[in-house]
Amino acid sequence: MTKQKIWFITGVSKGLGRILAEQVAKNGDIAIGSLRNENELGSYKDLVPNFTFAVLMDVTNHLQIDNVFDEIISKFGKIDVLVNNAGFGFMGAIEELSMAEIKNQFDTNVFGAMYITQKVLPSMRQNKFGYILQLSSMAGFRSAPGVGLYNASKYALEGFSEALFHEVKSLGIRVVIIEPGPFRTEFAGTSLKVAQNRIKDYDSTTHLRIDQILEGSGKQIGDPFKAVKLIIRSVDADNPPLRLVLGKIAINAIRLKLKEVEQDILVWEELSVQTDYDN
Numbered sequence: 683m684t685k686q687k688i689w690f691i692t693g694v695s696k697g698l699g700r701i702l703a704e705q706v707a708k709n710g711d712i713a714i715g716s717l718r719n720e721n722e723l724g725s726y727k728d729l730v731p732n733f734t735f736a737v738l739m740d741v742t743n744h745l746q747i748d749n750v751f752d753e754i755i756s757k758f759g760k761i762d763v764l765v766n767n768a769g770f771g772f773m774g775a776i777e778e779l780s781m782a783e784i785k786n787q788f789d790t791n792v793f794g795a796m797y798i799t800q801k802v803l804p805s806m807r808q809n810k811f812g813y814i815l816q817l818s819s820m821a822g823f824r825s826a827p828g829v830g831l832y833n834a835s836k837y838a839l840e841g842f843s844e845a846l847f848h849e850v851k852s853l854g855i856r857v858v859i860i861e862p863g864p865f866r867t868e869f870a871g872t873s874l875k876v877a878q879n880r881i882k883d884y885d886s887t888t889h890l891r892i893d894q895i896l897e898g899s900g901k902q903i904g905d906p907f908k909a910v911k912l913i914i915r916s917v918d919a920d921n922p923p924l925r926l927v928l929g930k931i932a933i934n935a936i937r938l939k940l941k942e943v944e945q946d947i948l949v950w951e952e953l954s955v956q957t958d959y960d961n
Contacts, residue, residue: 686710686711686712687711687712687762687763687917688711688712688714688754688758688759688760688761688762688763689703689706689711689712689713689714689761689762689763689764689765690714690715690716690754690761690763690764690765690802691703691706691713691714691715691716691765691767692715692716692739692741692765692766692767692768692794692795692798693716693717693741693767693768693769694713694715694716694717694726694736694767695717695718695719695722695726697767697906698767698817698862698865698906698909698910699715699765699767699768699817700715700726701906701907701910702765702767702910702913702914703715703726703729703734704729704730704734705907705910705911705914706914707729707730707733707734708730708733709914710733711733711763712733712735712758713730713733713734713735714734714735714736714737714754714758714761715734715735715736715737716736716737716738716739716741716750716768717736717737717738717739718738718739718740720738722736723736723737723738724736737750737753737754738750741768741790741794741795741797741798742789742790742793742794744797747794747797747798747801748801751801751802755805760805760806760809761802761805761806761812762811762812762813763812763813763814763815763917764798764799764802764812764813764814764815765815765817766794766795766798766799766814766815766816766817766839767815767817768790768794768795769790769791769794769795769817769835770787770790770791770874770875771829771832771874771875772787772829772831772832772835772874772875772876772877773828773829773832773874773875773876773877773888773891773892773895774828774830774831774876774877774879774888774892775827775828775830775877775881775884775887775888775889776830776831777881777884778877778879778880778881778884778888779830779831779877779879780877780878780879783831783875783877783878784831787831787832787834787835788834788835788838791832791835791836791838791839792835792838792839795816795839796842799814799816799842799843799846802814803850803855806850806853806854806855807850807853807855809854810853810854811854811855812854812855812856813855813856813857813858813917813922814843814846814850814855814856814857814858815858815860815913815916815917816839816840816843816857816858816859816860817860817862818836818839818840818843818859818860818861819832819836819861819862819932820861820862820863820927820931820932820935820936821833821836822836822837822839822840822859822861823837823840823861823925823935823936823939824935824936824938824939826891827887827888827891828887828888828889828891828892828895829891839859840859843857843859844857844859844924847924856922857924858916858917858922858923858924858925858926859924859925859926860913860926860928861925861926861927861928861932861936862904862909862928862929862932863903863904863927863928863929863930863931863932863933863935864902864903864904864929864931865902865904865905865906865909865928865929874895874896874899876892903929903930903931904928904929904931909928909929912926912928913926
């Protein structure tokens with residue numbers, strides 16, 4: 683038998699976070715989950731009694747995060763696996779975005795995840811063990827019209843997480859960036875937000891893409907239960923990947939971008955190398 687792990691998963695009210703927490707608990711690990719709605723605490727606690735523990739926490743509230751971490755360390759002594767899952771999708775052309783919408787997206791998807799990551803590191807360093815799983819997206823590697831703000835938030839998440847991977851690898855801490863494609867959750871349904879401002883010139887590009895995503899809600903090719911099993915498997919692996927890409931659509935999209943970047947480099951390489959100082 684493997685040693686029981688203590689997981690802390692943010693955003694477990696629904697979607698991948700909820701499914702992951704339930705499977706983790708059914709496997710015999712402790713799944714502490716954060717929720718913003720006090721009315722949902724009881725149903726999560728009862729998900730797998732004695733293995734699922736609920737905490738009230740908004741990832742944008744740093745004081746609340748501090749109190750939750752004090753409570754967790756006091757009760758459980760450590761966190762073995764952090765899953766920064768809380769976040770939301772946002773759609774709209776770049777020109778349509780308000781600064782309030784931009785700030786709200788980054789407060790949740792980036793600053794919240796970074797602060798929670800900072801909070802978990804001291805105990806992981808002390809124990810010389812830990813896993814930090816960052817729920818990104820294929821949108822954190824490849825951009826598309828209509829999701830520029832969401833792209834920006836996930837690129838930022840991946841940027842600091844990749845640096846963190848190199849900083850803590852020698853300390854026994856592993857970082858895994860999870861990049862799902864479209865999965866059959868509420869991401870493109872009730873969890874998705876759209877810019878309040880709408881500019882008609884983007885109807886045939888950005889708005890068409892938004893409509894396609896909304897219409898595809900509930901029909902996505904990705905099976906969240908299979909995704910969760912692979913995420914757990916990555917924690918059990920001796921050498922987990924820095925990036926765990928989930929689903930054919932995500933794999934194809936990322937491979938296409940890699941080819942495009944390589945092509946850009948090749949076309950301009952002869953001129954690019956000439957920008958160095960002459961020896």
